[in-house]
Amino acid sequence: MLICSVDSSATPASVCLFEDDKIIAEYYLNTGFTHSQTLMAMLESVLRISDKRAEDIDLYAVNSGPGSFTGVRIGVSAVKGMAYAQDKPCVEVSTLESMAYNFLGSHAIICACMDARRRQVYHGLFRVDGNTVERLCDDKAIAVDDLLSGLPDREEIILVGDGAELVFQSAADPLITLAPPNRRYQRASSVALAAVETYNRGEVVSPAALMPRYLRLSQAERERNAKIKQEQDGAL
Amino acid sequence: MRVTTSCARETEQLGEKLASVLKGKEMIALFGDLGAGKTAFTRGLCAGLGVADGVCSPTFAIVNAYQGKYPVYHFDMYRIADLDDLFATGFYDYIGNGVIIIEWSENIESELEPDCIRIRIEKTDNENERIFEIRGMDDDADLFG
Secondary structure (H helix, E strand, O other), X not given: OEEEEEEOOOOOEEEEEXXXXXXXXXXXXXXXXXXXXXXXXXXXXXXHHOOOOHHHOOEEEEEOOOOOHHHHHHHHHHHHHHHHHHOOOEEEEOXXXXXXXXXXXXXXXXXXXXXXXXXXXXXXXXXXXXXXXXXXXXXXXXXXXXXXXXXXXXXXXXXXXXXXXXXXXXOOOOOXXXXXXXXXXXXXXXXXXXXXXXXXXXXXXXXHHOOOOOOOOOHHHHHHHHHHHHHHHHHO | OEEEEOOHXXXXXXXXXXXXXXXXXXXXXXXXXXXXXXXXXXXXXXXXXXXXXXXXXXXXXXXXEEEXXXXXXXXXXXXXXXXXXXXXXXXHHHOOOOEEEEEOHHHHHHHOOOOOEEEEEEEOOOOOOEEEEEEOOOOOOOOOO
């Protein structure tokens, strides 16, 4: 089975062709260039260079959120269009979960954090034990300090994602470490690995049902916003 | 800083002056009623950044993107009612990627960056006169030096 996986959920973008438990081609870019200009070029490139055609793809997988509004939409729309044209099934992958798959083969808790501005992160917690990834909480938007106070202690925790450094700066526990650069960010090969598990559970969707999955800002943040607005209404 | 302009042309010139001290990633929040001169000010700012395109209020488009010396993202928040609306404009993705200038900042005040430049425009008894109250500029940025 040939899987085509895509990530454009934040600043990096990547595409991967994954066939029978093997990464056969992957293209990763972290330049800050506009995904709408790079994503299809990358897809075209990996297909051509690996001598595959769009109709060879059996399953599409995409990081469907959380992430930037525009980035997630570009990835989901691109996959939706390609899958619809060939009438192929799709798998939605949580961006946070996909990053836990960067650490397959390890034995650690993976704390995935994406910067959501104002000291908030999109966050998910996973236990990686060799070849299995177990989700420990639902994806959520949370303040950095609340995240840190809720982490398990006496366990090795690895921070991944573009919010990892932000969280690491406030972390006091020596068991909390930062993922190395080659495993720090979301990438399409990990999306494919996560998608295999999802597919095996039968959780596929039609191209029409494929949707962006955004996380709402937490209630605490909304209340804080309201308070700031009140304070500023008089100021200027 | 308070600046008084006596006509739309002077308001545009004030925008041009502000443009000359920008570094390319600032957020500029405009406050003021209909007809206050927000768009005139933005027109001047864009001219100062070398934007060749026509500048108009993106009341229905929500955001216009211009390319000058820096990318300029011109928002009109008149129709933005809540944070979900704002999120759906992609507003947060633009922050830090160019100069952001916002009309009707009143509607998204909690979401303005803490270091943004705030400009309140007020009308006076003289029909074409406007008072600009500017806050959040660098102390060393002198618009009138």
